[in-house]
Amino acid sequence: AQTVTQSQPEMSVQEAETVTLSCTYDTSESDYYLFWYKQPPSRQMILVIRQEAYKQQNATENRFSVNFQKAAKSFSLKISDSQLGDAAMYFCAISGGGADGLTFGKGTHLIIQP
Amino acid sequence: DAGVTQSPTHLIKTRGQQVTLRCSPKSGHDTVSWYQQALGQGPQFIFQYYEEEERQRGNFPDRFSGHQFPNYSSELNVNALLLGDSALYLCASSSWGTSGGEEQFFGPGTRLTVL
Numbered sequence: 001a002q003t004v005t006q007s008q009p010e011m012s013v014q015e016a017e018t019v020t021l022s023c024t025y026d027t028s029e030s031d032y033y034l035f036w037y038k039q040p041p042s043r044q045m046i047l048v049i050r051q052e053a054y055k056q057q058n059a060t061e062n063r064f065s066v067n068f069q070k071a072a073k074s075f076s077l078k079i080s081d082s083q084l085g086d087a088a089m090y091f092c093a094i095s096g097g098g099a100d101g102l103t104f105g106k107g108t109h110l111i112i113q114p
Numbered sequence: 115d116a117g118v119t120q121s122p123t124h125l126i127k128t129r130g131q132q133v134t135l136r137c138s139p140k141s142g143h144d145t146v147s148w149y150q151q152a153l154g155q156g157p158q159f160i161f162q163y164y165e166e167e168e169r170q171r172g173n174f175p176d177r178f179s180g181h182q183f184p185n186y187s188s189e190l191n192v193n194a195l196l197l198g199d200s201a202l203y204l205c206a207s208s209s210w211g212t213s214g215g216e217e218q219f220f221g222p223g224t225r226l227t228v229l
Binding site for chain 1: 145147149154155156157158159161162170172202204206208211214215216217218219220221222223
């Protein structure tokens with residue numbers, strides 16, 4: 001079984017500053033994938049960034065980057081130059097073992113202060 | 115290009131009733147997954163369909179069943195509704211792969227309330 005833990009129910013950051021959201025996971029699979037999804041108040045879940053566990057290089061997507069620590073089973077998301085549109089619920093998720101079903105954490109509510 | 119669509123948007127049922135939710139995948143996708151998201155929680159995987167067969171299933175009772183049609187659209191059926199089935203039901207589509215890493219595109223969800 002796979003588990004995902006997000007220990008920060010809520011985070012707040014000033015506009016234009018940097019914020020890091022934490023995620024730890026557990027899996028018995030040797031080959032797996034990690035994801036960060038964003039769910040704005042409109043509800044539609046959007047993929048933010050994806051990391052293949054066999055790749056040591058941390059994934060980046062514009063202002064979003066991850067810190068993937070495989071040995072520690074940690075997968076944090078860094079958002080640089082925070083914008084008002086970044087306000088949302090952020091979910092960390094894992095899939096693996098050749099199966100696509102995602103296991104999600106409970107989410108972190110990100111608030112952007114203008 | 116239409117994304118993932120779901121119907122209806124909202125639904126109210128009473129305990130013991132049955133409900134059917136519908137999903138049309140993003141153009142070009144052949145795989146549909148369903149998730150249940152209770153209030154304040156992350157989504158939980160229900161099952162995944164590919165080639166009209168259930169390929170993977172999460173920890174949900176047999177009251178939850180599904181179907182996929184030749185045009186790749188899908189239905190989620192829930193029988194004998196319980197109060198605890200009240201949730202947002204999300205459909206996600208993707209292209210079939212065996213790696214487990216395919217990106218899933220989510221629909222806006224169906225909000226089910228059981229009274």
